[in-house]
Amino acid sequence: MAEIEVRAAENVMEACARTPSITRCVFTSSLSACVWQDNSQSDFTPVINHASWSTESFCIEKKLWYALGKMRAEKAAWRISNERGLKLTTICPALITGPEFCHRNPTATIAYLKGAQEMYSQGFLASVDVTKLAEAHASVFKAMNNEASGRYICFDHVIDTHSEAEKLAKDIGMPKEKICGDASNNSSIHRFELSNEKLCRIMSRPLRCYSEY
Known part of the structure; x- marks a missing residue:
């Protein structure tokens, strides 16, 4: 799966680079390319933001093939962008939701949620409405003319x-135990904090913002 993601990213970026009318590109990656980190490392930080990358060895160890593919694909996009002089930004969306979206795209939804219990318990199980994601792409693309x-x-x-996890499981047709396990309380002790502050600064209709800690 990872190799397919990388080849697809390379093909798209090379096609963009060969097209004279294309000078900038917004590449859709995934939040999963950012969140899977080995918290036993000395450089571990509890804040996950635009500078964060998933750890390749950790993804392989945990068999997180979707995350591995998204991370490698994004890095391939950045490599070609630098080599070919194509202006690039990347957007790393959380689990994409919206009316019937998960049911129409079950493969990507299930793949994203590999390791859902750990995502939930450690505070980085997040979602984004597909309409707001589209708005984010448009805002970033427009802002590439400037900053x-x-x-x-x-x-x-x-x-x-726990109630939010149960609702998500119901909405996507997944057993709730796959997300929240056997927990019965309504809160979790988190090890991570997500921050989308950088995106919020450029959106005219901002998402719910989470500041840097």
């Missing part, structure tokens, strides 16, 4: 209570 650059984390809700 926009680099990576942007995109989410509008963090699932951090």
Whole structure:
């Protein structure tokens, strides 16, 4: 799966680079390319933001193939952007939701939620409405004429209570135990904090903002 993601990213970026009329590109990555980190490392930080990358060895160890593919694909996009002089920004969305979206795209939804219990318990199980994600793409693309650059984390809700986890499971047709396990309380002790502050600064209709800690 990871190799397919990388090849697809390379093909898209090369096609953009060969097209004279294309000078800038917004590449859709995934929040999963940012959040899977080995918290035993000395450089571990509890804040996940635009500078965060998932740890490749950790993804392989945990068999997080979707996250591994998204991370490698985004890095391939950045490599080609630098080599070919194509202006690039990337958006890293959380689990994409919306009316019937998960049911129409079940493969991507299920793949994203590999490790959902750990995401939920550690505070980085988040979602973004597909309409707001589209608005984020448009805002970033427009802002590339000025200051926009680099990576942007995109989410509008963090699932951090048992009731929210149950609702998400119901909405996507997944057993609730796959997300919240056997927990019965309504709160979790989080090790991570998500921040989309960088994206919020450039959106005219901002997502729910989570500041840097």
